Amino acid sequence: MSANDPHRAGLFPHRHLLGIEGLQPHEILGLLDRADQAVEVSRQVEKIRPVLRGRTQINLFFEASTRTQSSFEIAGKRLGADVMNMQVAASSVKKGETLIDTAATLNAMHPDILVVRHHAAGAVHLLARKVDCSVINAGDGQHEHPTQALLDALTIRRHKGKIARLTVAICGDILHSRVARSNIILLNALGARVRVVAPSTLLPSGIDRMGVEVFRDMNEGLKGADIVMMLRLQRERMNGAFIPSVREYYRFYGLDAEKLAYAKDDALVMHPGPMNRGVEIDPAVADGPQSLIREQVEMGVAVRMAVLEALAAHLPNH
Amino acid sequence: MAADTPKPLVLTNARVIDPARGIDAPGAVIIADGTILAAGPEALNQGTPYGAEVRDCDGAVVAPGLIDMCVSVGEPGHEHRETFASASQAAAAGGVTTIVTLPETDPVIDDPALVDFILRRARDTAIVNVRPMAALTKGLAGQDMTEIGLLKEAGAVAFTNGHKSVRNAQIMRRILTYAKDFGALVVHHTEDPDLAGGSMNAGLNASWKGLSGVPREAEIIMLERDLRLVAMSKGRYHANLVSTSDGADVVRVGKDRGLDVTAGVSINHLTQNENDIGPYRTFFKMSPPLRSEEDRMAMVAAVADGSIDVICSNHDPQDVETKRHPWADAEDGAIGLETLLAAALRLYHAGDIELLPLLRAMTLNPANRLGLEAGRLTAGAPADVIVFDVDRPWVLEKKAIRSRSKNSPFEDARFSGRVLTTIVAGRKVYDYA
Numbered sequence: 001m002s003a004n005d006p007h008r009a010g011l012f013p014h015r016h017l018l019g020i021e022g023l024q025p026h027e028i029l030g031l032l033d034r035a036d037q038a039v040e041v042s043r044q045v046e047k048i049r050p051v052l053r054g055r056t057q058i059n060l061f062f063e064a065s066t067r068t069q070s071s072f073e074i075a076g077k078r079l080g081a082d083v084m085n086m087q088v089a090a091s092s093v094k095k096g097e098t099l100i101d102t103a104a105t106l107n108a109m110h111p112d113i114l115v116v117r118h119h120a121a122g123a124v125h126l127l128a129r130k131v132d133c134s135v136i137n138a139g140d141g142q143h144e145h146p147t148q149a150l151l152d153a154l155t156i157r158r159h160k161g162k163i164a165r166l167t168v169a170i171c172g173d174i175l176h177s178r179v180a181r182s183n184i185i186l187l188n189a190l191g192a193r194v195r196v197v198a199p200s201t202l203l204p205s206g207i208d209r210m211g212v213e214v215f216r217d218m219n220e221g222l223k224g225a226d227i228v229m230m231l232r233l234q235r236e237r238m239n240g241a242f243i244p245s246v247r248e249y250y251r252f253y254g255l256d257a258e259k260l261a262y263a264k265d266d267a268l269v270m271h272p273g274p275m276n277r278g279v280e281i282d283p284a285v286a287d288g289p290q291s292l293i294r295e296q297v298e299m300g301v302a303v304r305m306a307v308l309e310a311l312a313a314h315l316p317n318h
Numbered sequence: 319m320a321a322d323t324p325k326p327l328v329l330t331n332a333r334v335i336d337p338a339r340g341i342d343a344p345g346a347v348i349i350a351d352g353t354i355l356a357a358g359p360e361a362l363n364q365g366t367p368y369g370a371e372v373r374d375c376d377g378a379v380v381a382p383g384l385i386d387m388c389v390s391v392g393e394p395g396h397e398h399r400e401t402f403a404s405a406s407q408a409a410a411a412g413g414v415t416t417i418v419t420l421p422e423t424d425p426v427i428d429d430p431a432l433v434d435f436i437l438r439r440a441r442d443t444a445i446v447n448v449r450p451m452a453a454l455t456k457g458l459a460g461q462d463m464t465e466i467g468l469l470k471e472a473g474a475v476a477f478t479n480g481h482k483s484v485r486n487a488q489i490m491r492r493i494l495t496y497a498k499d500f501g502a503l504v505v506h507h508t509e510d511p512d513l514a515g516g517s518m519n520a521g522l523n524a525s526w527k528g529l530s531g532v533p534r535e536a537e538i539i540m541l542e543r544d545l546r547l548v549a550m551s552k553g554r555y556h557a558n559l560v561s562t563s564d565g566a567d568v569v570r571v572g573k574d575r576g577l578d579v580t581a582g583v584s585i586n587h588l589t590q591n592e593n594d595i596g597p598y599r600t601f602f603k604m605s606p607p608l609r610s611e612e613d614r615m616a617m618v619a620a621v622a623d624g625s626i627d628v629i630c631s632n633h634d635p636q637d638v639e640t641k642r643h644p645w646a647d648a649e650d651g652a653i654g655l656e657t658l659l660a661a662a663l664r665l666y667h668a669g670d671i672e673l674l675p676l677l678r679a680m681t682l683n684p685a686n687r688l689g690l691e692a693g694r695l696t697a698g699a700p701a702d703v704i705v706f707d708v709d710r711p712w713v714l715e716k717k718a719i720r721s722r723s724k725n726s727p728f729e730d731a732r733f734s735g736r737v738l739t740t741i742v743a744g745r746k747v748y749d750y751a
Contacts (some may be wrong), residue, residue: 020528120644121528122598143528143648178528205531206522258708 012310015134017217019144020185028153028189034098034306035299036155042078042302046153050080055080055112059239060102061138063090067273067297068147072115075304078278079312081113099123103130112315116140128140142176148272149182151303153190154225155296159268164191169221170212171197171293172231172253172280174244175204178274180231184210197221201242218253222262230255230271230281234263238279246279256282260290268292320603324745326350326370329705332380335359337678338694347380350703352744357695375705378507379673380737382681383415383446383702386658387505388558388630388719389584390415390651392722393439394432395424398724400438400635405655406444408720410748412629412656412736415702416447416683416692422457422480428453428464430472437473445747447702448739451687454479454493459485463493475688476512478505478558479582481605481650483540485511487547494553503687506554508540509564509606517646519592519607527598529645532607534562541565545572548579556687557581559632561606563616570625580687583617584630585654585661590614590727600641601725602646604632622671627687633657636721653721657714659706663735666708670695673708691698701744 010032015221016230019223020028041049057076062087069085076083080179088102092185098130099118107130114135118126121141128135128159139145157163167185174180187194188211195213207214222228233249255269269291277283327349334345334357346361347354348370356364364569368371386409389679394398399706419436421427427436431452439450452474456462466477477497482550483506484490490506497504513536518524520531535590541557545568548555572579586604591611595602602608634651640646654661662680665671685693690700714728740748 034747047430099644120645120646122646125597126642126644141528141644142530179530181526204522204525205533209522210525 003174012313015121015311015314016138017146017307017311018125018128018135020146020149020182020189021144022191025189028150028186031303031306031310032154032157033148034309035150035302036158036303038302039299041296042305047078048080050077050078051309052076052081052112055081055199055312055315056110057083057113057308058106058111059083059085059115059138060088060106060117061086063122065117065139068117068300071297071300072136072138072304075301075308076113077091078301079303079308081308084302085262091229092199097295099127100130103127107131107133113311134315136307136311139178139267142178142181144182145178146182147300147304147307148179148194150307151296151299152272152287152297153186154303155270155292156268158299159292162227163187165193166226167195168224168227169195169197170229170231171218171221171255173233173237174207174231175203176203176237177231183229195225195255199243206271207244218259222259225263225267228255228260228263228267228269230269232272232276233275233280250279254278254280254282255285256287260285264276270296272296321357323351326365326367326440327741327744328370328372329380329692330372332375334378334703335379335381335683336695337382337674338696338718340674342674343494347673347695347701347703349741349744351517352701354695354699354701354703356697358729363501366579370583379708380703380705382695383704383740383742384413384659385416385418385684385688385690385693386414386631386633386655387628387684387688388420388584388632388679389414389417389655390420390422390634392635393423394435397567400638400721401600402440402444402448404722405633405721406448408447408653408655410727410742411444411720411737413659413706413740414446414655414741415704415740416449416690417655418475418688419448419450420478420480421453423449424430424457424596426453427451428456430465430468433469433472433474434493439690446742447692449475449690451478452478454504455489457484460484461489463489463496463742466497467500470500470502475690476503476505476556479507481507482494483507483509487543490544491547494551496549497554498551503697504656505558506544506658507559507605508537508557509545510536512539513539517603518595519609519701521592522721523592534564534609534613537547537569537606538707541568545577545579546656546702548577550574552578552651554578555580556628559584559587560608560626561587562613565626566616566620571695573625580594580627580632580683581625583621583626584632585631586632586652586727587614587620587623589630589664593709594727598645600645601652601727603645603648603650604634604652605650618665618670624675624677627679627683629676629683630684631655636725637723641725651725652727653719653723653725656720657726657731657733659704659737660712660733661728663708663733667674667734681689681730701741704737704743705739706735707739708735712736717741
C-alpha cells in the first residue's frame with residue numbers, strides 16, 4: 001500500500017477530516033483497513049514508514065488534551081512527519097480572537113497538516129476555510145471528534161469481526177459529548193443498532209430523531225448489548241446543574257458488574273477516557289476482562305496514522 | 319438642511335399603492351413643498367404644478383417609503399460599523415425613508431440629551447428620516463426606568479430594551495403602568511434570558527451541530543408574561559421580534575382580549591430558516607434565532623392575516639471583529655436595510671402575501687403605531703415616496719453593499735424587485751442608475 005496509489009487516494013476523496021458526517025461507508029471502511037495495517041506496523045520494532053517525510057504537521061490545541069495530542073504526535077512521527085505541538089491556553093484566548101490570527105500565522109509557515117482541537121463547535125470548520133493545508137478535527141466543542149469514533153469502530157471490528165447488526169449502547173452525558181455524536185453517525189453508517197442511555201437532562205433535544213433508541217433505564221438499555229460505551233461526565237455538571245449528585249448518578253448510570261450483566265455475556269466495555277472511576281464506571285469493570293479501554297488507546301494511534309496517510313495522498317507534491 | 323426647496327414632482331403612469339386608503343390602482347402622485355398634494359387615480363386629472371418635473375413611471379409601483387421599526391446604527395460608539403450617513407444611504411437604496419433606531423449604542427440612549435444628539439446628527443448627515451427609540455431602563459440594565467416623559471418630549475418615538483428582555487416582571491409591570499400615563503409605546507424583545515442561553519434554534523439541527531439551543535418556549539413564555547402585565551397595566555405594547563407560531567398565537571389572543579398590543583417580525587424570520595445556517599455561517603446568527611421552516615411559514619401566515627402588524631429589517635451591522643469567530647462566540651445580528659423591500663417581495667412573488675398588505679406592514683402599520691405622519695400617500699402627508707419595479711431582477715453583491723458592515727445573510731442572493739427611486743420630503747435621495 002502506498003499513499004500515492006491513485007486507487008487508494010480515490011477511496012478517500014477529502015482534503016480535510018472535519019467530521020464523520022459526510023463520509024461514505026466505504027470511505028470509513030477504507031480508513032479502518034488502513035488502520036489495521038498501521039496496527040501491525042506499530043507493533044514492529046521498526047515503526048517508521050516515511051510516507052510523510054518532509055511534511056510538517058502542527059498539532060494546534062486550544063483545549064488541553066494529553067491523550068489525543070500525544071496520539072496524533074506519535075502517529076505523525078511514525079509516518080516520518082515533522083510534528084510540532086502548539087498549546088494555546090484557553091485563558092489567553094480572548095473569545096476566539098486568536099483563532100483567525102493564529103490560522104493566518106500558521107498558514108504562512110506552510111504546514112501540510114493541521115490537527116486542531118477547539119472548545120467551540122464549528123471552530124475547526126472556520127479554520128479549515130482560512131488555511132491552505134489539510135485540517136483534521138481533533139474535537140470541536142460538543143460537535144464532533146471523528147478520530148475517536150474511528151478508533152472505537154476499529155477496536156470493535158477487531159474483536160467482533162464486524163460492525164453491522166451489533167447492538168451498541170452509548171451511556172452517559174450524550175448532551176455534551178462530541179464523541180457520542182461522531183459515534184452515532186459512524187455506527188449508523190456501518191449498520192449497527194445504536195442505543196443511548198442517559199437521564200433526560202443529559203440528552204440533546206431531538207435525540208429520538210438522531211437514529212438511536214433512547215433508554216432512561218440503564219438495565220433496559222444494556223439488555224442484549226454487544227458493546228457498552230461509557231462517556232465521561234464533566235465535574236462541573238455533577239452537582240445539581242444536570243444531575244443532583246455523583247452518588248445518585250453512579251447508582252443509576254454508573255457501569256458496575258450488576259448492570260453489565262444485563263448485556264450479552266461477551267459484551268465489551270469501552271470508554272474514550274479519561275475515566276472518572278466511581279462516577280460513571282466501577283474500577284473493577286474498567287480494569288476487568290471485558291474492558292477494551294487500554295486497547296482503544298493503541299487503536300487511536302493506528303487510526304490517526306491511517307487518517308494522516310489518507311490525507312497525505314491529496315497533498316501537493318511540489 | 320439647505321433652504322432650497324425641491325421642484326414639484328409628478329409621478330405619472332404609475333401603479334399607485336396606498337395602504338391608508340386601500341388603493342392599488344393606476345394613477346399618479348403629485349408632490350410639492352415636501353408633501354403629497356394628491357395620489358392615486360384622482361391625481362390623474364389635477365394638472366401639473368408650475369415648474370414641476372414630470373416622471374413617467376412606466377407602470378412601476380409608487381408607494382409610501384418604508385418605515386423600518388428596528389434598526390441599529392452604531393452611532394454613537396461604533397461608527398466603524400455604521401454611521402447615520404452610511405445607514406441612510408443603505409436605507410435609501412432599499413426604499414426605506416424612515417429608520418427607527420434602537421438605543422443599544424455606546425452610550426446607551428437613556429438621556430434626553432442623547433436623543434437630541436441623535437436627531438441633530440441625523441439632520442446633519444442622514445438622507446432619510448431618523449426617529450430614535452429611547453432606552454426603557456437606564457443603561458438597558460433592566461432595573462431602573464428611564465425618564466420616559468422627558469425622553470418623549472425630546473423626540474423618542476418609543477421605548478425599548480433593545481435585544482434584551484426585562485427579566486424582572488415587577489419592574490416591567492411598573493414601567494408599563496408608568497409609560498401608559500405618557501401614551502408611550504413599550505417595544506419589547508421577548509426572550510426569557512434564562513431559557514435563551516443558547517446560540518441557535520433548539521432542536522435536532524442544534525443537537526447535531528453540538529450547539530446549545532434557544533427553545534421556542536423562551537419567546538412564548540416571555541410574551542405570555544408580558545401580555546398578562548399589559549392586561550394588568552393597560553399599557554401600550556409592541557412585541558418587537560416574534561419568531562414562532564405559538565408567539566403569533568399569543569399575540570392573537572392578546573388582540574382578541576382587546577389589549578393595546580401589536581407585534582413585529584424581522585424579514586429574516588420570514589424568508590430564512592435554521593437550515594440556512596449551513597456550516598456555522600455566523601451572518602445567520604441573530605436574536606431571536608432563525609427558526610424551523612414550520613415557524614417561518616406560520617410567521618408569513620400571521621403577517622398575511624394581520625396578526626403580526628410590522629415587518630422590520632432588524633438591521634444590525636457587525637464587523638469582522640465580532641463575526642469571524644466560532645459560532646457560539648460570534649455576535650448576533652445581520653444587516654438588512656438595503657434588502658428589506660426586495661426580500662419582502664419574495665413573499666409576494668411566492669404568492670404568500672398580496673402587495674397591499676405586505677406594504678402596509680412596512681408603512682402604515684409602523685407609522686400608526688409610532689404616531690408618525692409618514693407611511694401613507696394621503697394629501698398633506700410628508701412626501702416620503704418610493705418607486706419600485708416589482709419584477710426587476712438583481713443580485714446583492716458584497717462589494718456593492720452600502721452599509722459599512724457587510725454582514726448580510728443575503729450575500730449573492732437573487733432578488734426580483736428593485737427600488738428605482740426614493741424620495742424623502744419631496745427630495746430624491748436615491749435613483750437606480
